[in-house]
Amino acid sequence: MAKKSVFVLLILVLAFTALLSACGNNNNAPAAETKTETPTKVEPVVEEKQDVEFSMGYATGDPATKQAIEETINAFTAANPHVTIKNISETSSASYLDWLKTKDAVGEFPDLVELRDTKVFVDAGKVAELPADLHSLFTFLPKLDGKVYNAPISGNPPQGIMYSKKAYADAGITELPKTYDEFLAIQQKLLDSGISPLVVGGKDIWHMGFWINYFLINEVYSQDPDWNSKRTAQTASFTDPAMVQAITDYKELFSKYVDKGWLSTADNQTASILVTGKAAQLFSGPWMIGQIQEADPNFEFGFYAIPNRAGKTIVNGMPGLSGWALSAEAARDADKVDAMKAFITFFFEPAQYSKYLATVNAIPTTAAQVTYETGEQMQEVLRLVQDTTIEKRMAINNWYGDNAIPPQFRNWFYKLLQELVLRDGDVTDYMKQSDVEYDNNVKANQQ
Amino acid sequence: MMATQTIKKKWWTNYAIWFILPSLVFYTAFVIAPTLSSVYLSLTSWDGISPDIRFIGLDNFREIMNSKRVHNAFYNTMIFATVLVLLENVVALGLAMLVDQVRWFRNLFRSIFYFPVLMSGIVMGFIWVIILNYNFGVINQLLDMMGLSSKKVDWLGDPDTALISIILATVWKSSGFFMIIYLAGLQGIPKEMVEAAEIDGASRWQQFRHITFPLLAGAFTVCVMLSMISSLKIFDQIAVMTDGGPGFETETLTYIIYKVAFGELRQGFGTALGIVLFLITLVISFIQIKLLRRREVEM
Numbered sequence: 001m002a003k004k005s006v007f008v009l010l011i012l013v014l015a016f017t018a019l020l021s022a023c024g025n026n027n028n029a030p031a032a033e034t035k036t037e038t039p040t041k042v043e044p045v046v047e048e049k050q051d052v053e054f055s056m057g058y059a060t061g062d063p064a065t066k067q068a069i070e071e072t073i074n075a076f077t078a079a080n081p082h083v084t085i086k087n088i089s090e091t092s093s094a095s096y097l098d099w100l101k102t103k104d105a106v107g108e109f110p111d112l113v114e115l116r117d118t119k120v121f122v123d124a125g126k127v128a129e130l131p132a133d134l135h136s137l138f139t140f141l142p143k144l145d146g147k148v149y150n151a152p153i154s155g156n157p158p159q160g161i162m163y164s165k166k167a168y169a170d171a172g173i174t175e176l177p178k179t180y181d182e183f184l185a186i187q188q189k190l191l192d193s194g195i196s197p198l199v200v201g202g203k204d205i206w207h208m209g210f211w212i213n214y215f216l217i218n219e220v221y222s223q224d225p226d227w228n229s230k231r232t233a234q235t236a237s238f239t240d241p242a243m244v245q246a247i248t249d250y251k252e253l254f255s256k257y258v259d260k261g262w263l264s265t266a267d268n269q270t271a272s273i274l275v276t277g278k279a280a281q282l283f284s285g286p287w288m289i290g291q292i293q294e295a296d297p298n299f300e301f302g303f304y305a306i307p308n309r310a311g312k313t314i315v316n317g318m319p320g321l322s323g324w325a326l327s328a329e330a331a332r333d334a335d336k337v338d339a340m341k342a343f344i345t346f347f348f349e350p351a352q353y354s355k356y357l358a359t360v361n362a363i364p365t366t367a368a369q370v371t372y373e374t375g376e377q378m379q380e381v382l383r384l385v386q387d388t389t390i391e392k393r394m395a396i397n398n399w400y401g402d403n404a405i406p407p408q409f410r411n412w413f414y415k416l417l418q419e420l421v422l423r424d425g426d427v428t429d430y431m432k433q434s435d436v437e438y439d440n441n442v443k444a445n446q447q
Numbered sequence: 448m449m450a451t452q453t454i455k456k457k458w459w460t461n462y463a464i465w466f467i468l469p470s471l472v473f474y475t476a477f478v479i480a481p482t483l484s485s486v487y488l489s490l491t492s493w494d495g496i497s498p499d500i501r502f503i504g505l506d507n508f509r510e511i512m513n514s515k516r517v518h519n520a521f522y523n524t525m526i527f528a529t530v531l532v533l534l535e536n537v538v539a540l541g542l543a544m545l546v547d548q549v550r551w552f553r554n555l556f557r558s559i560f561y562f563p564v565l566m567s568g569i570v571m572g573f574i575w576v577i578i579l580n581y582n583f584g585v586i587n588q589l590l591d592m593m594g595l596s597s598k599k600v601d602w603l604g605d606p607d608t609a610l611i612s613i614i615l616a617t618v619w620k621s622s623g624f625f626m627i628i629y630l631a632g633l634q635g636i637p638k639e640m641v642e643a644a645e646i647d648g649a650s651r652w653q654q655f656r657h658i659t660f661p662l663l664a665g666a667f668t669v670c671v672m673l674s675m676i677s678s679l680k681i682f683d684q685i686a687v688m689t690d691g692g693p694g695f696e697t698e699t700l701t702y703i704i705y706k707v708a709f710g711e712l713r714q715g716f717g718t719a720l721g722i723v724l725f726l727i728t729l730v731i732s733f734i735q736i737k738l739l740r741r742r743e744v745e746m
Contacts, residue, residue: 095710097710098706098709098710101495101496101709101710101712102709104495104496105495105496105709120496120712121496123497124494124496124497124498125497125498126496202604202693203603203604203690203692205690205692259582260581260599260601261580261581261582261601261604262601262604263601263603263604263605263692263693264576264579264580264581264601264602264603264604264689264693265580265581265582265604269580269582269583272582272583273582278582407712408707408710408711408712408713411710411711412711415691415692415694415695416694416695418692418693418694419693419694419695419696422605422606422693422694422696423606423694440510441711444492444494444713444716445494445712
């Protein structure tokens with residue numbers, strides 16, 4: 001059984017702010033706002049208790065997140081019976097952006113919505129600015145063109161290897177890798193011991209991003225955080241040596257060490273495959289910790305970030321442009337705005353927010369101190385987040401400002417890379433296709 | 448007398464207009480107008496959500512001509528349109544003949560074969576995803592139990608088997624529907640003709656070739672037409688079973704329209720693809736009707 005010590009997490013505002021501020025400087029977006037003072041208490045705005053209803057949409061791909069938000073909604077509506085929240089979120093294998101776009105097309109864009117591709121909807125005039133009286137709730141608020149649109153639900157978490165301790169022991173692995181080559185040696189040992197080294201939920205296209213971005217972060221963004229903007233300006237190419245190296249490493253890993261059924265495995269099946277011993281490791285984020293424990297409470301597993309070839313650890317972790325946002329249409333209705341502000345305030349109240357963070361194993365974003373229990377895996381995640389010597393970068397589609405990529409490019413790119421492995425394609429040829437598609441996307445978006 | 452008739456005719460004509468008008472308005476608003484507007488949208492770079500709609504001429508159609516991904520989707524659509532039509536009709540006709548000849552539990556068999564038709568494509572897709580799953584699916588579990596683990600196949604993740612898996616699942620779902628149409632046709636064949644053929648010494652195959660099949664010409668035309676149209680429109684199964692993957696391997700024209708229009712924020716390009724699909728369907732249906740009608744007359 002996993003040793004689950006009670007780890008009381010006191011988020012020190014100054015330390016966390018310093019960390020996040022340090023992370024935010026590689027983006028061409030305007031400088032991030034930081035808050036260090038004691039947060040102004042935002043009073044619930046609903047005073048007249050008039051009945052009000054607003055719709056809500058958020059990404060439900062992770063069952064723990066879905067459960068945690070539903071519990072928050074129930075608690076909020078119990079405390080505010082005059083507010084009705086119409087939760088229109090749906091679970092599908094499509095990407096969250098596809099789902100949201102479809103909702104918009106049928107005139108059902110949620111009043112309060114979790115946005116991950118904020119720029120798309122801001123450019124389309126679908127989103128209102130986050131009310132200023134909510135800003136003080138957070139330590140850090142990313143800005144797009146100098147404006148704040150999102151109440152960040154949680155910090156951008158690092159991804160890492162969740163490994164079966166038994167599988168490691170059976171394969172004679174006694175030490176965690178210090179370099180990427182040592183990591184590959186571990187994969188070979190696992191394979192030789194008769195277990196499939198890695199489970200990947202490739203049926204859900206967003207799951208592909210975990211691995212792909214590991215390689216991009218370590219080979220491309222570690223050297224040049226502004227690579228995306230250079231690609232847009234056509235001064236960088238997917239055929240650049242660093243990018244080709246990243247994709248070659250990806251192809252090698254997937255061709256040799258990934259479970260055979262990866263393309264038809266959904267993200268929500270990966271925990272079962274791991275705990276049943278069909279595979280030894282899963283590369284994902286801390287939200288999976290709860291799912292793995294739920295799948296088998298006795299399963300013993302650890303978590304670590306994979307170092308790069310030089311032995312340096314660089315993880316996903318810069319604050320992104322995502323979180324709760326108010327739709328422009330709903331923002332015209334004062335009653336709805338009051339109700340949505342009340343919900344956001346409620347969501348981030350330490351007593352409520354701590355439950356969410358504990359369920360999802362997420363990283364807090366609030367200025368107020370939050371205390372919650374974590375296990376050994378989450379402690380490692382939090383160590384990575386708080387260790388200022390560990391560099392933080394972002395996934396290809398999470399960069400914003402000048403570094404934003406065409407929003408339609410991500411899924412296409414991930415699918416192309418699936419095909420690259422399937423067809424045993426030539427990396428340079430596929431990267432040339434990526435250049436063409438990227439430029440077409442940029443051109444289409446400019447027209 | 449003539450004047451009275453003219454007045455009556457005019458009155459009737461005017462009267463009819465008032466009956467037609469509501470439907471005409473409705474049809475124009477919800478079918479004609481969107482169709483015409485889609486022609487315009489296909490010439491734009493509209494992203495589907497932005498208020499800016501820019502005219503780009505025939506750029507979308509040029510891209511369609513040059514896109515490998517669209518060509519692959521077109522190829523898959525044609526595969527569906529031929530293999531699926533063939534399999535659905537062969538299986539449906541076979542089932543109809545079996546059910547027509549069985550003496551006991553006839554209604555039970557009809558119900559069993561028709562049952563999958565009642566399921567939505569989404570539900571059917573999920574069932575087959577579970578059956579075909581690499582790690583937990585029934586088929587691979589059976590292979591495991593028989594000691595054939597090395598023969599396990601990633602049915603929906605392997606480009607060589609993904610398309611055929613979707614086709615077989617679709618045949619399973621829709622054959623019952625076509626079976627009912629063939630069954631109705633079979634029951635309309637005069638027994639005397641079959642009996643006369645038997646007395647004349649015709650074999651089973653000869654009876655089928657020269658009596659049953661020609662007299663099913665009407666049902667055959669309807670089934671092939673419906674099957675062809677549904678094959679060209681296939682969407683649910685792909686969305687649930689493969690999401691067009693692995694990679695872009697199982698995308699069809701209808702699916703790529705959805706993906707580019709909604710997922711890739713290219714409503715203009717998606718609409719242009721929609722028009723191409725419309726023209727393809729129109730041409731195929733026209734040829735099919737011509738051929739099958741001629742065949743019906745000849746028979």
